[in-house]
Amino acid sequence: MRKLHMMAVPVMALGMVAATAAGASAHEGTHSYQTELKALNGSGASGTVMVSIDGDQATVTEKVSGLADKFMDAPYPHVQHVHITTGAQGVCPTPASDKNGDGIVDTVEGMPSYGMIGTTLSTKGATDASTATDLKVAGMGGSYTYERTFTMNAKTIKAIEAGNGTVVVHGLDPATLSKKAAAAKSNLVPELPLAATSPALCGTLVAGQMDMPIGNPETGGGSTAGMDNGMIALGGGLVLLAAGAGVYMVRRRQVGQN
Template sequence: MIPTRTSRLAALAALPAALALAVGAASPAAAADGAYQINLAQLNNSGSKGVAMLSLKGNQLTVKIESEGLVPGQPHAQHLHGSTDGHDFHCPDPSADTNGDGVIDNTEATVQYGNINISLTTRGSTDAKSGLAVDRMPTADAQGKLSYERTLTVSQDVVDHIKDLHIVQHGIDRNGNNKYDFDGAGKSELDPKLPQEATAPTNCGEVQGAAVGSIPVGGVETGTGPVDPPAGKSVPLALLGAGGTAAAAAAGTLVLLRRRRAQLSPVPAENGGAAA
């Protein structure tokens, strides 16, 4: 990896801790908005990985993504997938390849990570209909690296269920020729005019498992029961930042208080001490 890119990924990964300090000093209303780090883990043995941040302020959602290991010079469709009605979706594991062709295509993966909620385009509409708007999706550079940032106005449902959504980036290079073609994995099941390589998921990362935040109303959507959490599971700001810091501070204070009380309190006579 190029050193400057490494520092950018490291800076983005460290962002929750910095945000935590600001949130801790902010008003309760600001702290309730929240921010989440997402670790993007490879799918389809793509070698792709990355770090993303979702930051909410009211109905304004800022999405920042730094990823690498993508197909160089190619557009990469990316979306927030999942549910805003409490259903439990998650990043797929290898078992999602139900037809056994060696590629988890988007249709197979959607069973596990849900439909598109927001299309993370660079401009214009962000609705589900823009899911394949490759002309408005970010393009990886010559080293297969991608940077993305956009602030969107989202619905209250998204705000209320942000922990049940997750990021998926698409685009793989199965035959290793640094481009999307039909020789790699055939036609896309979504659009036969597109290669499967262009629409298959390359990585995925969860904002937070629905089971952590709320009880799913419909159970696990795969119909096969829950699976082990994927490597792409995220760390909520509450665990990294203000909440975790506050909890640690509270625990430390409690220990000190107990020690002080033990030092100041007289020892009961029956234990060999003087009576009060």
């Protein structure tokens, strides 16, 4: 009897340690989330994003390739955000989200799926919505690696923890699109092709490390989100970039002739 008693104590103690560690991990320490970015709108791009959150500090590591490379003979600026949903589950849009049937799921059509901008993955400066359309701090060119540690706002952290944080990288190359889609004008900024403001990559962050199996984001019921004012500003920025040169329009015509 005495021997059994002695053995039971250490086993119980171990069990308690394990239970404590499991309980603490829900709120303390570093939590990792990741996603495989999938091409939207036939962008042909791909990528991965890893987000490590410790308190209010987030380290975002992102690798993308195959995006539109040039805009106006300069590296194509790809604004990128963590979009967040509150009511509905955050997901990536599917072709069914293309409500007007023009062949592109534009930024507005995608919002019922991935929600509003929670955090801007800017290369420097603010990471809230204030830099959402700042082309100078966007991802640049067709392939890039992004790594930054910053204070992440509480609403984005909360959404990511709930599985409702979705990384969206914007900016398509009209050359990769169907004639009809390439010729479409932006519903945000009519002077621009729809491609310029539309999402090219999307992935909803899930808890875990990079070796976790990733399923395709499912389409969600989702609530209807309003027009994203930030994305209107994005269009304005691109118009400024394009002003005076018209290279983008020329390229579009060439695409249309193919």
